[in-house]
Amino acid sequence: xxxxxxxxxxxxxxxxxxxxxxxxxxxxxxxxxxxxxxxxxxxxxxxxxxxxxxxxxxxxxxxxxxxxxxxxxxxxxxxxxxxxxxxxxxxxxxxxxxxxxxxxxxxxxxxxxxxxxxxxxxxxxxxxxxxxxxxxxxxxxxxxxxxxxxxxxxxxxxxxxxxxxxxxxxxxxxxxxxxxxxxxxxxxxxxxxxxxxxxxxxxxxxxxxxxxxxxxxxxxxxxxxxxxxxxxxxxxxxxxxxxxxxxxxxxxxxxxxxxxxxxxxxxxxxxxxxxxxxxxxxxxxxxxxxxxxxxxxxxxxxxxxxxxxxxxxxxxxxxxxxxxxxxxxxxxxxxxxxxxxxxxxxxxxxxxxxxxxxxxxxxxxxxxxxxxxxxxxxxxx
Amino acid sequence: xxxxxxxxxxxxxxxxxxxxxxxxxxxxxxxxxxxxxxxxxxxxxxxxxxxxxxxxxxxxxxxxxxxxxxxxxxxxxxxxxxxxxxxxxxxxxxxxxxxxxxxxxxxxxxxxxxxxxxxxxxxxxxxxxxxxxxxxxxxxxxxxxxxxxxxxxxxxxxxxxxxxxxxxxxxxxxxxxxxxxxxxxxxxxxxxxxxxxxxxxxxxxxxxxxxxxxxxxxxxxxxxxxxxxxxxxxxxxxxxxxxxxxxxxxxxxxxxxx
Numbered sequence: 001x002x003x004x005x006x007x008x009x010x011x012x013x014x015x016x017x018x019x020x021x022x023x024x025x026x027x028x029x030x031x032x033x034x035x036x037x038x039x040x041x042x043x044x045x046x047x048x049x050x051x052x053x054x055x056x057x058x059x060x061x062x063x064x065x066x067x068x069x070x071x072x073x074x075x076x077x078x079x080x081x082x083x084x085x086x087x088x089x090x091x092x093x094x095x096x097x098x099x100x101x102x103x104x105x106x107x108x109x110x111x112x113x114x115x116x117x118x119x120x121x122x123x124x125x126x127x128x129x130x131x132x133x134x135x136x137x138x139x140x141x142x143x144x145x146x147x148x149x150x151x152x153x154x155x156x157x158x159x160x161x162x163x164x165x166x167x168x169x170x171x172x173x174x175x176x177x178x179x180x181x182x183x184x185x186x187x188x189x190x191x192x193x194x195x196x197x198x199x200x201x202x203x204x205x206x207x208x209x210x211x212x213x214x215x216x217x218x219x220x221x222x223x224x225x226x227x228x229x230x231x232x233x234x235x236x237x238x239x240x241x242x243x244x245x246x247x248x249x250x251x252x253x254x255x256x257x258x259x260x261x262x263x264x265x266x267x268x269x270x271x272x273x274x275x276x277x278x279x280x281x282x283x284x285x286x287x288x289x290x291x292x293x294x295x296x297x298x299x300x301x302x303x304x305x306x307x308x309x310x311x312x313x314x315x316x317x318x319x320x321x322x323x324x325x326x327x328x329x330x331x332x333x334x335x336x337x338x339x340x341x342x343x344x345x346x347x348x349x350x351x352x353x354x355x356x357x358x359x360x361x362x363x364x365x366x367x368x369x370x371x372x373x374x375x376x377x378x379x380x381x
Numbered sequence: 382x383x384x385x386x387x388x389x390x391x392x393x394x395x396x397x398x399x400x401x402x403x404x405x406x407x408x409x410x411x412x413x414x415x416x417x418x419x420x421x422x423x424x425x426x427x428x429x430x431x432x433x434x435x436x437x438x439x440x441x442x443x444x445x446x447x448x449x450x451x452x453x454x455x456x457x458x459x460x461x462x463x464x465x466x467x468x469x470x471x472x473x474x475x476x477x478x479x480x481x482x483x484x485x486x487x488x489x490x491x492x493x494x495x496x497x498x499x500x501x502x503x504x505x506x507x508x509x510x511x512x513x514x515x516x517x518x519x520x521x522x523x524x525x526x527x528x529x530x531x532x533x534x535x536x537x538x539x540x541x542x543x544x545x546x547x548x549x550x551x552x553x554x555x556x557x558x559x560x561x562x563x564x565x566x567x568x569x570x571x572x573x574x575x576x577x578x579x580x581x582x583x584x585x586x587x588x589x590x591x592x593x594x595x596x597x598x599x600x601x602x603x604x605x606x607x608x609x610x611x612x613x614x615x616x617x618x619x620x621x622x623x624x625x626x627x628x629x630x631x632x633x634x635x636x637x638x639x
Binding site (some may be wrong): 257 | 434437438439462463466469470471473474475477478479480489491494496593
């Protein structure tokens, strides 16, 4: 008899002996969930390396055995039998035998079978394309449904749930004023400060007013407001509708004969479309105030800053910015509600919808902003 | 209890349903008669909630027809569908009350949307329905302020707002203690007997089924078909199907015991 190896892990030890075609694994100590992991691979390697006709586990020294220990025994049995040899467990205490009988019928699966099949690059591209196509189709269908419902709401204003609309307007609009004002102010202040230093070297620091005025009114005011709206209200709409979907409230509306789009989406979209231009005005105003603070600190009187601003920006700049913000509001609220209505089941579903609402919202804002830039350029606005 | 000789209120014909691409119910047919308490029974995963959701028009079947008071739910659109929807109310497993509204507002909602009743009439009707389910003292409470059993009763009140012919209940006893569950059973029986409302109930709670059901159908996920139909006591005592007997006698199947 030849002793090959002795392993000791915490309070578990094993020793292997090989004798004319029979390998015996002597297990001593606690074979439990904490100790089994340390000897798992080594125990399996005994079979692979010695290729015994008969493999015996001598469990006379096992003082404790739990599910993990039984799992190891089952795995050894499976490995040995699939290699064409015989397997036996000897001297396992009666109490642990009962555990072995309990788990004995469970088929042992190779870990390779458990891992999902790896998709090829082409398959992955195909799957992603299908998903994007499906998403686009849903978006177009929802846009159509929402447009029809909005027209119907315009034709029959008494069908709109105005109370819900005003409530949503308060949450998405009024309550957002402080954050919009703060971000607008900081944006104006930082932009003015960063541009004033290099421009001063050329004696052009008065033109900071032009820079702030045009960039805030035409571009940054609407954009920052829309992004804040997507993060703040688009996500809230998705979470709210998603929770309603999980709690079967959307199904309840449908079976009552009430259209969820008219009942839930229209008030929120109307609230966002009304509130976004108003919030943009606040962002613009506070951006200009931020610029004024820098200009005053540079020694320019407020009236000079004001006059320069009025000569640089026109009503068209303000209106083009506000018209963009209308569209941004529509898109953010629409996609937020769509993601909410698409919520599946399970604890993570609402979280996924919320994330998706913000990401889709911001992507759509960026695309729409590009479209507006080309449009305004073509129209000479 | 209604007899088969009376008119049929719901007729399901050659109905096949799939869930995520695999067939869960394969070509079943049955009828529900006016005024009866009809229970759809089956083990977990047998497709009983799926069947209910098809009957109330939330899902579209692979094939077959679902006739509710003569109109086919599957093919109906526009006005016909709207007419079918007014004929039934639904109580969902979790109640599905609107969390931003009080109980009275929840019950008022269908009245606001589908009637031109004056405000005070709607309030009165909502309070009457809440009184019927014993919740008149909680009319101004929000759903989150009442217990699970009360939420289910309020959901029944809302489902009854437009005095429907049929009430569909999805697992009314789920998550309730035995006493609350028994109270809900009493309420269902009272409404069925006094108002002649037809109930279609999805359940697998045996005490509740014995208490309320006039007839049951049993779905078996292995054959994807109805394996038994009739009064529950009769099925328990006389069924020749082993699985049906095991179900009614709460015996574990050979698979589970190994």
